[in-house]
Amino acid sequence: MFTRKKTVWLYLMPGFLGLLAFYFVPFFWGVWFSLTDGTIDNKFVGFQNYLNVWRNEIFQLGLKNTLELSLLCAPVIFVLAFLLASLMRKRVAGDGFFRNALLMPYLMPSSAMLIIWLLMFDYGGVINRMVTAMGFERVFWLEGGALRVPIVLLYIWKNLGFSVVIFTAALQAVPESLYEYAALEGAGFFRRQFSITLPQVLPTAFLVFVLAMVNAFKIFKEVYVIGGAYPEESVYTLQHYMNNKFAKLDYQDVTTAAYSFAVIVIVLFLLMYRAKSVRQGENAA
Amino acid sequence: MTNIKPNQNLPRGEVIPPVIGPDPSLAYGFTPEPVRAPTKPHLFISLPKRRGGKWLRSLRRDVRALRQSRPLTIAMFCLIAVLMLTPIVFTFLYSFFPKGEITTYLGLRNRYDATKWLDVLYAPSVVSLRQYYTILIEEPEYLKLFVNSAMYGGAILLGQTLIIPMTAYALSRFAFRGRDTLFFLVLMLMLLPFQVTMAPSVMTLRALGLLNTPWAIILPSIFSPFYIFLLRQFMVGIPGEIIEAGQMDGTGTLRTFAHVVLPVCRPILGAAAALSFADCWNLVEQPLVYLTDSRLQPLSVMFNKMNEEGQAVAFAGAALYLLPMLLIYIYFQDDILLGVQLSELK
Incomplete structure (x- = not known):
């Protein structure tokens, strides 16, 4: 650690100026935006914008959809990632290939996958073949509420590998000897999972969940790719609301909606940060 | 172990008499196994090293x-x-x-x-x-968009290579006032969706005269908080001894950066480059908002609009679009795995 070195400014300045110009200034400017009325005098109106936006039905719809989509994506990714990671804890043949196959979609651009997705979820497509093979009626995947399924699946396809890799690393860090002791003491498989695996990886598990959640809040590309700027009501996210308000040059509403949402994300983050501190407290003790 | 020279004085297989002195089990809490002379004559030929590459x-x-x-x-x-x-x-x-x-x-x-x-x-x-013939030669529109995307990706990557390691170095290996606040802000910006700062960003870019130019996409992405965070996390983990050893020898901060920190960071730099290029390749939100001229749009935005007319070539378009990412993944796969493992908040 270098202390009292003047050269730090040399390293910091370019990055800091950029962050200042393109991130910090807009961020705090936006706070000001959301508290003024946007007319020529730009009067300070306090929380009036917030009250207006929260009463807006389209905002409510967007917020509801965003939360619902995240609550759909995050648990599914979390559970799948945990199951796959616990299977991958011990090396099996070809697990390197498997891990790569899981992680590869993370780099693939969503828009290039659209065409194959439309084929799969067509009324006569593969997915409906499976559905009928299981004895159900065919589903109109690309309309109404069912449209959420292809979007969520595209999202999971892209992001699952990310969580699996983080989880696997955490699980592999659990000392093998703990399991051996437990087995000697006569603990069965489930007992071992609950009494050793779970407490050991709980902090990581929480982080994976919150990261999955925060990233699921950013689900927009997938919806935009499949549904466009004005998609079905069932997948109209908060980001659509903001983008469309933006297109109408209604900057006050955009920033107000944005900061309402930011508060949710930051509260989640602070929870995560607290969990992190708790973990560090445990480690120190 | 294999190089222990057998004691020639002992008959093979015979138990060596216990050491005279206090009972060793009292000292160590266990009774040592009696040492036996090797039952086979020892070979002093070292085995050839195992051949074969990583694969x-x-x-x-x-x-x-x-x-x-x-x-x-x-x-x-x-x-x-x-x-x-x-x-x-x-x-x-x-x-x-x-x-x-x-x-x-x-x-x-x-x-x-x-x-x-x-x-x-x-x-x-x-x-x-x-x-492929159609999209590459007959109708150059696809190729133009592809070049746009590659240009954005290349420019952003170049800028990031110059800026981000330096910033991360300052945030990780220096103590200065306000460092933790700055890092907390970076962290928070990393978590927020793009739309949160969208409107004021546009105002800022307009004030700087960058709106509707390629720079509107390139400049903000160069200072991407996520990659500052990722590199900073890695640099914090570099053991202080390595750097102090350099300091003893009188290396300055720049020498330390160039000859100690950067070489140690090689894998994470690879990971960051690959992930960042993937991000650029998949940009949707920023071009939609910052660029009104459709000739400047990258492939990620225009791809599906183009498809509506030219469905016949949609798959070749998609395949070509995936190909660079596929190659990058294959080339950087180990680094990417590491990068993802590190992106957990520590």
Whole structure:
């Protein structure tokens, strides 16, 4: 650690100026935006914008959809990632290939996958073949509420590998000897999972969940790719609301909606940060 | 162990008499095994080092693992791997179909007729490069967008290489006032969706005269908080001894940066480069908002709009679009794995 070195400014300045110009200034400017009325005098109106936006039905719809989509994506990714990671804890043949196959979609651009997705979820497509093979009626995947399924699946396809890799690393860090002791003491498989695996990886598990959640809040590309700027009501996210308000040059509403949402994300983050501190407290003790 | 010279004075296989002195079990809490002289005459020939590159060794390891593995797990892994790769494989497969076949096939979609199915095609009637010929040579629009995307990606990557390691170095290896606040802000910005600062960003970019120029995309992405965070996390983890050793020898901060920190960071730099390029390749939100001129748009935004007209070449377009990412993934796969593992908040 270098202390009292003047050269730090040399390293910091370019990055800091950029962050200042393109991130910090807009961020705090936006706070000001959301508290003024946007007319020529730009009067300070306090929380009036917030009250207006929260009463807006389209905002409510967007917020509801965003939360619902995240609550759909995050648990599914979390559970799948945990199951796959616990299977991958011990090396099996070809697990390197498997891990790569899981992680590869993370780099693939969503828009290039659209065409194959439309084929799969067509009324006569593969997915409906499976559905009928299981004895159900065919589903109109690309309309109404069912449209959420292809979007969520595209999202999971892209992001699952990310969580699996983080989880696997955490699980592999659990000392093998703990399991051996437990087995000697006569603990069965489930007992071992609950009494050793779970407490050991709980902090990581929480982080994976919150990261999955925060990233699921950013689900927009997938919806935009499949549904466009004005998609079905069932997948109209908060980001659509903001983008469309933006297109109408209604900057006050955009920033107000944005900061309402930011508060949710930051509260989640602070929870995560607290969990992190708790973990560090445990480690120190 | 194998190089212990056998004690020539002892008859083979005979128990060595216990050491005279206090009972060793009192000292160590266990009774040591009596040491036996080796039963076989010792070989003092060192075995040749195992040959074979990384690939062969990993294959050997896989074969060994296969012997003692759980076939059910492997079967499941295979199934999931196939599911994950199917969309990619079929995109490439369909890109070699003749244009007419693809048009007919795509025309069969959206027949809401419960008696008919959309067949899955496995092989083209003729393997054809016609789709590629069209998008690369006949209609250069796709190529223009592709070049746009590559240009954005290249420029952003170049800028990031210059800026981000330096910033991360300052944030990780220096103590200065306000460092933690600055890092907290970076962290928070990393978590927020792009739309949060969208409107004021546009105002800022307009004030700087950058709106609707390529710089509107390039400049903000160069200072991406996520990659500052990722590199900073890695640099914090570099043991202080390495750097202090340099300081003893009188290296300054720049020498430390160039000759100690950067070489240690090589894997994470690879990971960051690959992930960042993937981000640029997949940019949707920023171009939609910052660029009104459709000639400046990257492929990620225009790709599907283009498809509406030229469905016949959609698969070749998608395949070419995936190809750079596929190659980057294959080249950087170990680094990417590491980068993802590190992106956990520590």
